[in-house]
Amino acid sequence: MSGPAEKFVLEPERFEFTASPLHQFELARRDFFKILGSGIAVFAIAKDAFAAQETAPGHRSFHTEDLPKDISAWLHVGEDGIVTGFTGKAEIGQNIRTSLAQTIADELRVPFESVRMVTADTALTPFDMGTFGSRTTPTITPQLRRVASAARDLLIEAAAKEWNIASAGLVAADAKVTDTASGRSLKYTELARGKTLAQNLPAEDPITPASQWTVAGKAVPKVEARAFVTGKHQYTPDLHPEGMLHGKVLRPPSFGATLVSCDDSAARALTGVVVVRDGDFVGVAAPSAHQAQRALDAIHAQWKEVPQISSKEIFSYLKQNATAKSDDRNRQQKGSIADGLAAAAHRLDATYNVAYIAHAPLEPRAALAHWTDGKLTVWTGTQRPFANRDELANLFHVPESSVRVIVPDTGSAYGGKHTSDAAIEAARLARAAGRPVKVVWTREEEFTWAYFRPAGVIEIKSGISSDGTLTAWEFHNYHSGSSGIETPYDVANHRTEYHAVPLILRSGSYRGLAATANHFARESHMDALASLAKMDPLDFRMKNLSNPRMRAVLEAAARSFGWPRKKTQDGQGFGVACGDEKGSYVATCAEIAVDKKSGAVRVVRLVEAFECGAIVNPDGLRNQVVGAMIQGLGGALFEAIEFENGRITNPRFANYRVPRFRDIPVIEAVLLDRKDIPSAGAGETPIMTVAPAIGNAIFDASGVRLHNLPMVPNGLRSA
Amino acid sequence: MPIEIEVNGKRYPVNYPPDTPLLSVLRDELLLSGTKYGCGEGQCGACTVLIAGAPRRSCQIPVSAVAGKVVTTIEGLEKDGRLHPVQQAFLDAGAFQCAFCTSGMIMSSVGLLQTNANPSPADVVQFLQGNVCRCGTHPRIIEAVRHAAKLMQEHGR
Numbered sequence: 092m093s094g095p096a097e098k099f100v101l102e103p104e105r106f107e108f109t110a111s112p113l114h115q116f117e118l119a120r121r122d123f124f125k126i127l128g129s130g131i132a133v134f135a136i137a138k139d140a141f142a143a144q145e146t147a148p149g150h151r152s153f154h155t156e157d158l159p160k161d162i163s164a165w166l167h168v169g170e171d172g173i174v175t176g177f178t179g180k181a182e183i184g185q186n187i188r189t190s191l192a193q194t195i196a197d198e199l200r201v202p203f204e205s206v207r208m209v210t211a212d213t214a215l216t217p218f219d220m221g222t223f224g225s226r227t228t229p230t231i232t233p234q235l236r237r238v239a240s241a242a243r244d245l246l247i248e249a250a251a252k253e254w255n256i257a258s259a260g261l262v263a264a265d266a267k268v269t270d271t272a273s274g275r276s277l278k279y280t281e282l283a284r285g286k287t288l289a290q291n292l293p294a295e296d297p298i299t300p301a302s303q304w305t306v307a308g309k310a311v312p313k314v315e316a317r318a319f320v321t322g323k324h325q326y327t328p329d330l331h332p333e334g335m336l337h338g339k340v341l342r343p344p345s346f347g348a349t350l351v352s353c354d355d356s357a358a359r360a361l362t363g364v365v366v367v368r369d370g371d372f373v374g375v376a377a378p379s380a381h382q383a384q385r386a387l388d389a390i391h392a393q394w395k396e397v398p399q400i401s402s403k404e405i406f407s408y409l410k411q412n413a414t415a416k417s418d419d420r421n422r423q424q425k426g427s428i429a430d431g432l433a434a435a436a437h438r439l440d441a442t443y444n445v446a447y448i449a450h451a452p453l454e455p456r457a458a459l460a461h462w463t464d465g466k467l468t469v470w471t472g473t474q475r476p477f478a479n480r481d482e483l484a485n486l487f488h489v490p491e492s493s494v495r496v497i498v499p500d501t502g503s504a505y506g507g508k509h510t511s512d513a514a515i516e517a518a519r520l521a522r523a524a525g526r527p528v529k530v531v532w533t534r535e536e537e538f539t540w541a542y543f544r545p546a547g548v549i550e551i552k553s554g555i556s557s558d559g560t561l562t563a564w565e566f567h568n569y570h571s572g573s574s575g576i577e578t579p580y581d582v583a584n585h586r587t588e589y590h591a592v593p594l595i596l597r598s599g600s601y602r603g604l605a606a607t608a609n610h611f612a613r614e615s616h617m618d619a620l621a622s623l624a625k626m627d628p629l630d631f632r633m634k635n636l637s638n639p640r641m642r643a644v645l646e647a648a649a650r651s652f653g654w655p656r657k658k659t660q661d662g663q664g665f666g667v668a669c670g671d672e673k674g675s676y677v678a679t680c681a682e683i684a685v686d687k688k689s690g691a692v693r694v695v696r697l698v699e700a701f702e703c704g705a706i707v708n709p710d711g712l713r714n715q716v717v718g719a720m721i722q723g724l725g726g727a728l729f730e731a732i733e734f735e736n737g738r739i740t741n742p743r744f745a746n747y748r749v750p751r752f753r754d755i756p757v758i759e760a761v762l763l764d765r766k767d768i769p770s771a772g773a774g775e776t777p778i779m780t781v782a783p784a785i786g787n788a789i790f791d792a793s794g795v796r797l798h799n800l801p802m803v804p805n806g807l808r809s810a
Numbered sequence: 811m812p813i814e815i816e817v818n819g820k821r822y823p824v825n826y827p828p829d830t831p832l833l834s835v836l837r838d839e840l841l842l843s844g845t846k847y848g849c850g851e852g853q854c855g856a857c858t859v860l861i862a863g864a865p866r867r868s869c870q871i872p873v874s875a876v877a878g879k880v881v882t883t884i885e886g887l888e889k890d891g892r893l894h895p896v897q898q899a900f901l902d903a904g905a906f907q908c909a910f911c912t913s914g915m916i917m918s919s920v921g922l923l924q925t926n927a928n929p930s931p932a933d934v935v936q937f938l939q940g941n942v943c944r945c946g947t948h949p950r951i952i953e954a955v956r957h958a959a960k961l962m963q964e965h966g967r
Binding site: 183184185186312313316317319320321322323324325326328329331337379380381451452453454455500501502503505531533534710714715717718719720721722743744745749750751752753755758 | 826827830834837838839841846848849850851853856883884887888893897898900904906909910911912916934935936939940941942944945946947948949952
């Protein structure tokens with residue numbers, strides 16, 4: 092691969108919540124067949140699965156001696172013809188329930204309709220770190236292919252035994268094994284009947300290359316889609332077991348406030364109300380939500396507040412409070428910046444700021460908890476069921492085997508549902524109530540007590556020669572994170588550094604992590620350098636870019652967009668940006684229109700080319716790419732969390748603006764299918780280049796270079 | 811005397827206080843959970859239902875206000891196992907990802923098509939401006955509503 096010669100490993104993205112390593116699976120093989128019925132099963136040693144997930148660059152450390160030695164189920168072929176695949180990943184709208192079923196159907200040679208997936212249930216599925224980092228497709232897809240391939244071999248062997256012949260001439264296809272010599276065949280259902288045949292995943296078993304896929308690689312509609320258009324699918328907030336209570340939690344008036352005193356006598360006097368005080372935790376549970384709210388309102392609490400940083404001063408604060416010296420892991424250097432700058436014909440230094448933003452998933456954080464005989468079961472929309480389980484076990488001082496976390500298909504997350512907050516609250520209340528308790532956060536709680544994509548300051552120093560060749564590139568990210576911090580451009584002298592700052596607001600993962608901030612800064616800056624070099628922005632990038640995959644997405648986006656384009660009206664502007672992250676490549680072209688009178692900026696058209704290796708489901712992929720582009724519009728143009736004195740001052744959809752129908756431009760997603768490259772994930776990378784492409788188009792239209800995200804919360808004032 | 815409300819052709823006595831938002835009564839008392847809570851302030855459209863045929867945000871309406879009126883929720887669209895054309899159109903267009911906004915989108919669109927049988931894309935955009943989709947499935951939703959208009963004309967509904 093070309094581009095930067097050495098791919099260096101920076102600190103693992105600090106804003107990806109990390110899971111603690113794991114442990115024991117509850118389901119012994121015998122129990123497994125009891126639940127699923129007779130059939131043929133292939134198990135993976137969990138250690139393999141765990142290791143496979145962690146072979147990504149930038150992996151975090153874990154202790155191998157802690158790894159589970161148990162075997163976990165991955166795939167079962169039932170005598171009823173139903174094939175069940177198991178994964179600890181959660182379905183959060185990214186459509187893995189469909190794409191993973193396609194993968195199994197493809198490799199096992201069965202119809203797509205006969206495959207079902209059991210997902211994200213700590214009692215039934217193998218351990219999983221969490222649904223994040225675009226890891227499902229690159230890790231779980233090949234795992235499931237391997238187990239499906241092994242299951243196919245088992246079925247062939249079973250047929251060979253049945254016929255008392257060698258397995259060499261037997262072929263598996265269409266859910267049956269056929270003896271090519273005689274033409275006789277046995278259905279999988281017949282082969283599985285009455286058997287409890289299990290095998291561990293062999294170390295080596297070839298899987299079907301993408302060029303020979305039949306079910307995978309094609310557009311398949313979302314499974315169980317009918318349940319969603321009829322309102323029958325039950326998300327966590329929709330669960331309502333008999334005897335359930337509604338829980339609510341008393342929130343402090345500001346971040347960091349501590350409870351001084353609390354009079355809950357009036358709340359306790361209410362019929363049917365359970366009040367829990369445990370340290371600073373104060374919560375209630377009642378038969379209805381309005382009774383719970385009334386009880387909460389009846390509690391009189393006094394809090395001690397502490398001074399807090401406000402959003403107005405955040406960027407100077409971040410700069411001033413950065414760790415003086417970052418350690419070597421956070422820094423990468425090649426050549427000499429001083430030499431590079433000395434050789435430059437043009438120098439350009441700039442600072443970029445990125446605001447805190449919220450995920451605002453439409454399904455708020457929610458959990459239903461139920462204790463029976465000292466064992467806890469929690470249903471919750473989380474991206475990290477196993478980590479949630481561990482956290483609950485720790486907090487309630489019970490063994491992990493006494494906690495089961497089940498994730499109903501969830502109303503989205505975007506990196507925002509890693510923590511166990513609602514689960515902990517519901518479990519605490521349920522333990523006191525002795526009944527199931529459901530906690531559903533309000534929108535205001537979502538906007539206040541969840542966590543945010545961190546703010547950041549990025550400083551760039553750079554130089555180019557008179558012919559537009561990059562000679563120096565120095566890039567510093569303060570606080571927001573190290574994802575996507577490496578430049579993909581060829582530059583002899585570069586220095587990249589991430590500077591940690593202690594948290595101000597609770598911060599965590601957000602789709603693409605800091606790659607969006609880092610790409611915004613880098614690609615805006617590259618555009619400014621192109622302008623200094625008096626070069627077309629696309630030509631300037633190509634001149635400094637040798638990575639063929641990056642060049643291919645740039646070319647594809649430019650072709651569909653019609654780059655370079657002549658302006659046909661006043662206020663029109665065109666911009667381009669590109670990037671790579673997590674094994675996939677993206678380029679975006681934007682057309683915008685600035686109303687010079689009002690300063691209003693309208694995104695007219697976005698064209699994005701995306702390449703993530705072999706495409707598993709082009710329909711689902713298109714949804715993810717278009718979705719990321721639209722979500723990216725919000726952070727690019729107007730989303731920002733405002734805060735003062737430890738309070739979020741815009742914790743509502745009325746004053747935290749998210750993209751709506753009128754904001755949606757003409758959108759084209761160009762998907763490049765590289766069957767020769769293993770599939771990478773696609774949930775994140777397509778969001779990264781939206782903001783810089785738009786910013787560069789605004790510059791093209793107005794001559795104004797915008798350095799802050801969001802770029803135009805109040806329109807383009809200086810246009 | 812408890813209030814009585816009519817939802818999806820069925821009459822229910824309501825025991826919750828009369829100022830309780832219709833959304834809470836639907837979800838928590840009648841256990842019709844297809845209608846979603848997204849914000850509680852009428853800003854996201856996830857809780858949209860039809861009241862006397864018109865799309866309304868059920869989180870903003872006290873249950874007492876719908877006494878004697880006909881309420882239709884997402885659960886009431888399907889007739890004899892046949893999807894409403896708008897539901898069918900969303901299914902055909904794959905117009906959802908996490909689908910948490912889908913009930914509200916469908917109910918709003920049913921409302922739109924009752925007053926505008928052949929909406930332009932701009933009409934759809936205007937009408938659905940109050941419905942939030944966080945997954946960014948807007949282009950397919952617009953396509954689905956236009957497809958639904960065709961289905962409804964074909965089926966004479």
